[in-house]
Amino acid sequence: MNPTIGWIRQLAESWGVPAVLVPLVPFLVLLVALYAVIGLAAYGAKRAWPRADKTIAFWLFISPWLIGFLVFTVGPMLSSVYVSLTSWDLITPPKFVGVANYTEAFQDPRVGQAIKVTLLYAVISVPLQTALAFAVSLLMNVDLPGIRLFRTIWYLPSLVSGVAQIVLFLWVFNPQYGLVNDVLGKAGIQGPGWFNDASWALPTVILMSLWTVGGAMVIYLAGLKDVPTSLYEAAALDGAGRLRLFWHVTLPQLSPIILFNVLTGIIGALQIFTQGFIANGGPKDSLLFFVYYLYDNAFQNFRMGYASALAWILFVIIMALTAVTLRGSAFAIYYETEMGGRRRRPRLRKG
Amino acid sequence: MAVLVETGHAAGPSTTVRRADRPYWRRNLPLTLVLYAVLALGSLAFVYPFLWMIATSLRSLAGVGSAGASIWPSEFLWENYTRAITSFPFWRYALNSLITTLIPIVGTVFSCALAGFAFARLRVRFSGVVFAVVLATMLLPGEVTMVPQFMLFNNLGMIDTLYPLILPAFFGSPFYIFLFRQFFSRMPAELADAAVVDGCGWFKMFLLVYLPLARPAVVAVSILLFMSYWNNFLGPAIYINSDQWKTLPLALAGFQSVNGTDTPLLMATSVLITLPCLVIFFVAQKQITNGITFTGGR
Numbered sequence: 001m002n003p004t005i006g007w008i009r010q011l012a013e014s015w016g017v018p019a020v021l022v023p024l025v026p027f028l029v030l031l032v033a034l035y036a037v038i039g040l041a042a043y044g045a046k047r048a049w050p051r052a053d054k055t056i057a058f059w060l061f062i063s064p065w066l067i068g069f070l071v072f073t074v075g076p077m078l079s080s081v082y083v084s085l086t087s088w089d090l091i092t093p094p095k096f097v098g099v100a101n102y103t104e105a106f107q108d109p110r111v112g113q114a115i116k117v118t119l120l121y122a123v124i125s126v127p128l129q130t131a132l133a134f135a136v137s138l139l140m141n142v143d144l145p146g147i148r149l150f151r152t153i154w155y156l157p158s159l160v161s162g163v164a165q166i167v168l169f170l171w172v173f174n175p176q177y178g179l180v181n182d183v184l185g186k187a188g189i190q191g192p193g194w195f196n197d198a199s200w201a202l203p204t205v206i207l208m209s210l211w212t213v214g215g216a217m218v219i220y221l222a223g224l225k226d227v228p229t230s231l232y233e234a235a236a237l238d239g240a241g242r243l244r245l246f247w248h249v250t251l252p253q254l255s256p257i258i259l260f261n262v263l264t265g266i267i268g269a270l271q272i273f274t275q276g277f278i279a280n281g282g283p284k285d286s287l288l289f290f291v292y293y294l295y296d297n298a299f300q301n302f303r304m305g306y307a308s309a310l311a312w313i314l315f316v317i318i319m320a321l322t323a324v325t326l327r328g329s330a331f332a333i334y335y336e337t338e339m340g341g342r343r344r345r346p347r348l349r350k351g
Numbered sequence: 352m353a354v355l356v357e358t359g360h361a362a363g364p365s366t367t368v369r370r371a372d373r374p375y376w377r378r379n380l381p382l383t384l385v386l387y388a389v390l391a392l393g394s395l396a397f398v399y400p401f402l403w404m405i406a407t408s409l410r411s412l413a414g415v416g417s418a419g420a421s422i423w424p425s426e427f428l429w430e431n432y433t434r435a436i437t438s439f440p441f442w443r444y445a446l447n448s449l450i451t452t453l454i455p456i457v458g459t460v461f462s463c464a465l466a467g468f469a470f471a472r473l474r475v476r477f478s479g480v481v482f483a484v485v486l487a488t489m490l491l492p493g494e495v496t497m498v499p500q501f502m503l504f505n506n507l508g509m510i511d512t513l514y515p516l517i518l519p520a521f522f523g524s525p526f527y528i529f530l531f532r533q534f535f536s537r538m539p540a541e542l543a544d545a546a547v548v549d550g551c552g553w554f555k556m557f558l559l560v561y562l563p564l565a566r567p568a569v570v571a572v573s574i575l576l577f578m579s580y581w582n583n584f585l586g587p588a589i590y591i592n593s594d595q596w597k598t599l600p601l602a603l604a605g606f607q608s609v610n611g612t613d614t615p616l617l618m619a620t621s622v623l624i625t626l627p628c629l630v631i632f633f634v635a636q637k638q639i640t641n642g643i644t645f646t647g648g649r
Contacts, residue, residue, distance in 0.1 A: 061469035068522020076499030162582035182419035
């Protein structure tokens with residue numbers, strides 16, 4: 001703990017602040033001091049430039065975000081660069097070790113395993129989820145009696161998320177008493193060990209992720225409802241069949257939504273953590289997801305420097321995959337503009 | 352193409368239009384039956400694990416083994432639920448979960464609405480640049496700042512308290528700032544003009560004119576935030592060590608590793624954790640659909 005913070009805490013304790021609130025006091029003191037400075041500056045600015053009240057208001061309005069951005073994002077990022085170059089266990093002072101953490105990470109077989117598992121998960125689960133959610137939304141878009149009930153049913157599993165979902169599926173896929181192996185057994189098939197089997201654990205997690213496609217389905221469904229019927233009518237008059245309507249109207253109209261969902265899906269998939277945590281990395285590290293390994297290094301082994309280096313490696317991987325997705329999809333995304341819309345062409349390479 | 356569309360309308364009730372007037376399912380009955388079959392089978396696959404969870408939560412330990420995949424409620428052991436509540440300090444964890452859900456919701460909604468309003472209605476120099484920065488941080492994975500943030504809270508003496516799970520919410524979140532900006536942008540600008548003429552300050556205008564009108568957005572964002580804060584696992588896993596500050600998901604994870612074989616108890620606890628989300632879903636189904644749609648990138 002910082003000595004100044006400690007001093008404010010002691011002061012608070014001596015004033016009889018309830019123990020639960022003591023950790024909050026230094027933070028509040030700092031925040032109030034900060035806002036006093038900001039308030040004074042704003043007041044001064046208003047006196048000096050009375051006509052700039054809109055500008056002053058703007059900066060005051062975004063000040064919570066701005067402070068958070070500096071304190072919880074920019075500051076930590078900068079210090080993360082430094083910490084990743086040190087060896088630090090939180091107790092003894094950090095020791096500068098240069099790029100040793102990075103060289104270690106590139107030689108660590110478990111890092112390789114973590115990258116492999118995480119990338120495999122992202123590359124397989126995101127397309128599967130997208131395809132399934134999109135197909136389901138097409139199905140749900142048909143105007144049938146009772147379709148609302150079906151929509152509710154398909155969305156319902158999305159509410160069972162996080163730990164509850166994993167605990168449930170540990171039992172659904174339990175080799176002995178589980179739902180799935182019982183069904184398979186009745187069909188005369190000997191089911192695999194699922195989570196207990198190193199070669200089946202990752203496919204099982206991917207399968208599990210498909211259960212909650214309801215959220216994406218609702219998004220696509222809304223997109224489908226937004227496609228102007230005039231487009232379909234015009235295309236139908238031109239003699240387009242159902243397949244061509246889908247290929248030339250539905251798909252281009254929904255492509256920005258699909259891209260957005262694929263992007264957020266990839267970023268989310270690379271950050272998968274809870275599954276790895278509950279399964280303790282899975283048998284033979286088969287569920288050693290990258291963030292779980294990072295967590296393990298930082299908060300179980302207290303290797304802050306190494307964990308920070310891992311975080312930066314993850315950052316590079318996420319940025320690279322995002323860039324590849326954006327680049328690779330540029331030819332297929334149709335953006336509606338005031339001119340009537342155009343297909344964005346990939347930028348041609350110079351030279 | 353535009354010409355064709357117009358002739359289509361001008362031609363009046365052409366055959367295609369009349370066909371479209373009839374409900375889809377009446378036009379092609381065999382296809383309708385196939386669709387229903389697919390829908391029913393798919394629904395069964397989707398809802399079955401869910402029903403199995405509820406059925407299992409009411410069975411005895413021996414009953415789980417003999418029931419297998421069946422969801423037929425042969426037993427009604429409601430005491431599984433009383434056991435789930437009494438065998439660990441359930442209410443304590445529920446309270447921690449509620450604190451780390453409701454207070455952050457208020458903080459996020461307020462800070463994000465404030466910033467969103469500024470980006471939508473207070474267009475000044477550099478506001479566009481700042482907004483681009485906000486959008487860029489949306490792509491930034493939280494893991495990069497995870498370790499240094501831990502050190503920050505360590506310096507503040509807040510490790511093993513609920514504060515690291517609460518305080519950051521008061522400083523905005525790029526995604527919801529974006530949502531609020533979209534929402535405020537669609538409101539008529541005349542509102543602001545009228546308020547300015549009335550001599551209303553910007554903050555007063557935001558609080559008294561715009562925020563009340565943004566009720567649908569506030570409700571939708573609050574519900575989405577509830578689902579994510581209530582199920583938050585990484586945060587508690589990092590910051591909470593002692594038993595008294597555990598949240599429900601963290602407690603359930605610990606429960607799973609300790610009582611890993613007591614299926615009915617685990618299922619009952621899972622049902623209890625999911626219950627608030629279910630209740631909110633059935634009460635506010637429409638707002639949820641709106642909210643999700645709103646987040647979908649349109």
